[in-house]
Amino acid sequence: MLHLKLPTDPRWVGIAEMQIEDILVDHAYCEQKAASSCISLILRFNDLDELVDTLTPIVAEEWGHFERVLEQIRKRSMKFGFPRKDEYVIKLNEFVKKGGSRMQQLTEQLLMNALIEARSCERFKLLSKNIADAELQKFYYELMISEAGHYVTFIELARKYQDPEKVNQRWQEWLTYEAEVLKNIGIRGDRMH
Numbered sequence: 001m002l003h004l005k006l007p008t009d010p011r012w013v014g015i016a017e018m019q020i021e022d023i024l025v026d027h028a029y030c031e032q033k034a035a036s037s038c039i040s041l042i043l044r045f046n047d048l049d050e051l052v053d054t055l056t057p058i059v060a061e062e063w064g065h066f067e068r069v070l071e072q073i074r075k076r077s078m079k080f081g082f083p084r085k086d087e088y089v090i091k092l093n094e095f096v097k098k099g100g101s102r103m104q105q106l107t108e109q110l111l112m113n114a115l116i117e118a119r120s121c122e123r124f125k126l127l128s129k130n131i132a133d134a135e136l137q138k139f140y141y142e143l144m145i146s147e148a149g150h151y152v153t154f155i156e157l158a159r160k161y162q163d164p165e166k167v168n169q170r171w172q173e174w175l176t177y178e179a180e181v182l183k184n185i186g187i188r189g190d191r192m193h
C-alpha cells in the first residue's frame with residue numbers, strides 16, 4: 001500500500017531496539033517537524049481552504065504524537081536532548097524542484113511529506129512487530145495507523161490541486177529517489193530514517 005521502492009533492511013529494527021533512547025529522541029523531533037511543516041503549508045497556502053482545513057487538525061495530531069513520544073522518554077528516565085542532523089530530510093529537500101508554478105511547488109511539498117509519512121509508517125510497523133517492549137509495540141502500532149492516514153491525505157491533496165496524472169508521475173520519481181537516498185544512508189540504529 002505504501003509503494004516504497006526499497007524495504008527497510010530487516011537488520012535495522014534490531015539495531016534500533018538496542019538504541020531505543022536515540023530512536024525515541026529522533027522520533028520526537030520527527031513529530032515536531034511534521035507539525036512544523038504542516039504549519040508552514042497552512043501559512044504559505046492560506047488561500048486554499050480545503051488544504052488549510054485538512055492540515056489544521058493534522059498539526060494538532062502531530063503535536064499530540066510529539067507529546068506522547070516525550071511521555072515515553074520521560075517514563076524511561078531518558079534524556080530528551082538536542083535534535084540530530086537529519087540527513088534523510090536534508091537529502092529529500094535537495095530533490096524539491098525549485099521554481100515552477102505555485103501549485104507545482106505545493107505538489108513538491110505534499111509529495112515530500114507523503115514520502116516521509118510512508119517511510120515512518122513502514123518503520124513504525126517494524127518496531128511494533130519486532131521490539132520486546134510491549135508498551136512501545138502498542139504505541140508504534142497506533143502511530144503507524146495514524147501516519148498511514150496522513151500519507152493518504154497528502155497524496156489526495158496533491159491530486160486535488162494539480163493534474164493527478166502529473167502528480168502520479170512525479171510521485172514515481174520521488175519514490176525512486178527516496179530509495180536511492182536510503183540506500184546511501186545505510187542502516188542507522190540511532191535514527192528513525
Ligand SMILES: [Fe+2]
Pocket residue numbers: 031034061062065147
Ligand atoms: Fe506523527
Ligand SMILES: [Fe+2]
Pocket residue numbers: 034062117146147150
Ligand atoms: Fe504524520
